[in-house]
Amino acid sequence: MLALAGIPLGLSFRFLDPSSDACAADVGELVVAPYDDPDGLERLADGAAAVTYEFENVPVAAGERVGTIPGIRSLEEGQDRLREKELFRSLGIPTARFGSLAETGVPALVKTRRLGYDGKGQRRVDDARAPLDDGELAEELVHFDRELSIIGVRGIDGEMRFWPVGENVHRDGILRVTRAPADARQGDAERICAAVLESLGHVGVLAVELFDVGGRLLANELAPRVHNTGHWTIDGAETSQFENHVRAILGLPLGSTAATGRCVMVNLIGAIPPLRELLTLPGAHVHLYGKEPRAGRKVGHVTLVDPDEAIADRLVALAG
């Protein structure tokens, strides 16, 4: 999606991926190598105006070697749930309690500090004496009213822009639906995102997931990259998160982040409904990723702009 946004700006793309069937091969040159392979990294960066990442679990040493934008600091913080939360705390951003089970109380969520995503690597713990592994972190189980996310972009010159907050619905730990603009505390959310962007000296797009607890926002996680809860911006914002990320890392002027309508973005997970049925939905903007379906895998998304609720319901039902 970064390439689809950047090609119209006259850019060409090269990708590094450990898998030879990476879907990015359709929109650029694919270098197949492990993320930390020196040759692969050299071929990736050869002649590139900028090297970026859309996956925060790239090894820091690899990022350092090719001089990614955003920089290493964003990668380091974004790889480690504990460091993320310590960053929030250091910036005075409210979070749920975290640390040891003694610090959080029970019930708590215990998560791996690294490499967890889509609900993987986390479990609920009800016994305060349960042992935690070295690489684990406990989080207070928050009874939130809803989950939100704020996505911002920061340019090389420090200019920042923010898309309207989205409201997210997860199932089994996996994002199902984002609705944006959410009726939410936009200003509070922007202040949180701005503090993170500035503290990291981040250049590019960054997302912060938030809990709304009675109108008070708690920061949950950050992602130093384009984010699934911002996919609606392709069809529903003046400038998508993908285009603005590309603009930012190349030092180009940022585009407007205003929404063009009320959006409903629905993930396609584990299976692709018949294309014919998706395209029959009035106003459906279909985005398939060219990935082989398997259980729990995000294989595409569909966005509706200013839909009738009945159409949005049909889409959610189709998505399974």
Next chain:
Amino acid sequence: MLALAGIPLGLSFRFLDPSSDACAADVGELVVAPYDDPDGLERLADGAAAVTYEFENVPVAAGERVGTIPGIRSLEEGQDRLREKELFRSLGIPTARFGSLAETGVPALVKTRRLGYDGKGQRRVDDARAPLDDGELAEELVHFDRELSIIGVRGIDGEMRFWPVGENVHRDGILRVTRAPADARQGDAERICAAVLESLGHVGVLAVELFDVGGRLLANELAPRVHNTGHWTIDGAETSQFENHVRAILGLPLGSTAATGRCVMVNLIGAIPPLRELLTLPGAHVHLYGKEPRAGRKVGHVTLVDPDEAIADRLVALAG
């Protein structure tokens, strides 16, 4: 632009182009061969769900060989200005007078029947006794109020949809600006386009260029393909001409052709203004084609949706 619209639908693309630096190589597999090369055509069509064209001067025999959608009839008519006009006449669609200079009177425009585009292959003739070449056609010089175009799409099942009429400004025979929706006779234009689509059994997108003479529409040319005057639909319509062309030729449901705002599309001709300056224009949607600039060549376009007139003026000035 067809590929950029189709990749999100999960499609992959292969292109046949005589030039090895064809910009389509960025978004699919490029087969470099003359249009009439049997091996090239075979490689192009191998395993393809559909073969289409976005250039009407593909040899008819080549189109026949691979079974293009739209079909051969559309290609034949769209390659020959005389046959186009005879088709309009046979359908009862008004045109300017055409044929010999005796039929048109002088002054007239004399055009090559084949291969002319962007004002090439045409000249003004003031002497009624001037000789015409075999491959030439005279057209009455029409004093029109404005140039319009209607773009329609027809599905395999015969369903037709039409985008709002655009108003076009040419300079030196080359399209500079399209504004859409134009305040125009939408119904009349749709009836003209529908008659052509049905008569050809056309599947896919087709454009008809029109003269508005005191509110009366005269058909000037047809293009049996996606059309420059429809490029605004990428950013300013519910479904772009490119996506609907892809949907149509694959027998998928057509998307809404409604405009999402008042659009101004400006072609970049001969040179690319600094990207930074284009992206500084609020709301600019920039589309560069990855083509080497040369005099008179269209190398990109920029669309504004619901712009301030001052911004539109700046864009037109930037485009040169």
